[in-house]
Amino acid sequence: EKEGFQHYMLKEIYEQPRALKSTMAGHLDEAAGKVTFPGLRLTAEELKEIDKIFIVACGTAYYAGLVGRYAIERLTQIPVDVDVASEFRYQRPLVTAKTLTIVVSQSGETADTLAALREAKRLGSKVLAITNVVGSTIAREADDVIATIAGPEIAVASTKAYTAQLMAFYLFGLYLAQEKQTIDPQEHATLIAALKNVPEQVEKVLENADDLRTFAEGIKDEKSVFFIGRGIDFAVSLEGSLKLKEISYIHSEAYAAGELKHGTLALIEEGTQVIALSTQAELHEKMISNITEVKARGAKVLGITPDSHIELHRTVDELCFIPTTAPLFTPILSVVPLQLIAYYTSLALGNDVDRPRNLAKSVTVE
Numbered sequence: 001e002k003e004g005f006q007h008y009m010l011k012e013i014y015e016q017p018r019a020l021k022s023t024m025a026g027h028l029d030e031a032a033g034k035v036t037f038p039g040l041r042l043t044a045e046e047l048k049e050i051d052k053i054f055i056v057a058c059g060t061a062y063y064a065g066l067v068g069r070y071a072i073e074r075l076t077q078i079p080v081d082v083d084v085a086s087e088f089r090y091q092r093p094l095v096t097a098k099t100l101t102i103v104v105s106q107s108g109e110t111a112d113t114l115a116a117l118r119e120a121k122r123l124g125s126k127v128l129a130i131t132n133v134v135g136s137t138i139a140r141e142a143d144d145v146i147a148t149i150a151g152p153e154i155a156v157a158s159t160k161a162y163t164a165q166l167m168a169f170y171l172f173g174l175y176l177a178q179e180k181q182t183i184d185p186q187e188h189a190t191l192i193a194a195l196k197n198v199p200e201q202v203e204k205v206l207e208n209a210d211d212l213r214t215f216a217e218g219i220k221d222e223k224s225v226f227f228i229g230r231g232i233d234f235a236v237s238l239e240g241s242l243k244l245k246e247i248s249y250i251h252s253e254a255y256a257a258g259e260l261k262h263g264t265l266a267l268i269e270e271g272t273q274v275i276a277l278s279t280q281a282e283l284h285e286k287m288i289s290n291i292t293e294v295k296a297r298g299a300k301v302l303g304i305t306p307d308s309h310i311e312l313h314r315t316v317d318e319l320c321f322i323p324t325t326a327p328l329f330t331p332i333l334s335v336v337p338l339q340l341i342a343y344y345t346s347l348a349l350g351n352d353v354d355r356p357r358n359l360a361k362s363v364t365v366e
């Protein structure tokens, strides 16, 4: 069933264009410049009442939530908090009837996420689930469901479910903005058009797989790999770092690039591998100065940046270009090289890529 791929993870990485198209199908009315959610039970009135959003999830789904926060706050100006489910459930969250809690879970069976859902409901919040399994416990107990149509995900390391979750957040964010009229209609239409293009742009990123394989083979013996980025790129860095650790077992950390000086820089020495994401034009200069700082301490740097930002080649050792899209949507493109790096590193090390040690696909106990 791997359809010619050596592992499920690689197959699932390549299924992303299709998963993204299926997840957005039926939601984008390009002619009218509108996003529709025919299945949503939350009424327009209820949506208008929302004054705060909590996003709660575990692991990769939590990292998708961090991107979701950027998208929803930018598009709707509603304040959003993101929490890991195992923290949320015990922290007495400040949830009211005007709070919308969004739980995110590929499997729909994660014990902590389910407990968080129940706690949010008990406190009077409406709960919307973003899940890949519509018959799951989380889907059944939530007030509303946005289904990611990624198809079954077998590999323990989540890939297509993550990008489909990002798509779900973008669609919901655009929908909320449209209903609450927090976005200029022209900008809304431009974003819809850009989002429609993203699946094809993922195909383009996949064409770089050979270069990323070569890069991965070169880092397989590293003791440690650091990921840096700012804003939305920091959120993606966290996901890239998790991917690498869970299947290659190489120590890795992700840092908000501006935090380097507050401690991490001490860990950078001659030859340390750094992966730097710089996808946001207004932050390029700041990233260039952070990259210069790590390079001055001997780091080797791979930069990941849109093809419109060629100046970065002067600062980094290696460059991986992603296609240019709306700044909000870059995570779907920038995570793909990180998935491929993790995959090929694990492969080069001879690890069991699809079933990494100590981990289960679905964590149904606390």
Ligand code: M6R
Pocket: 058, 059, 060, 061, 104, 105, 106, 107, 108, 109, 110, 113, 156, 157, 158, 159, 243, 246, 359, 361, 362, 363
């Ligand atoms: O099924 P869920 O989305 O609720 O699972 C959450 C995490 O256990 C999961 O994303 C985990 O972090 C993955 N192994 C990451 O690749």
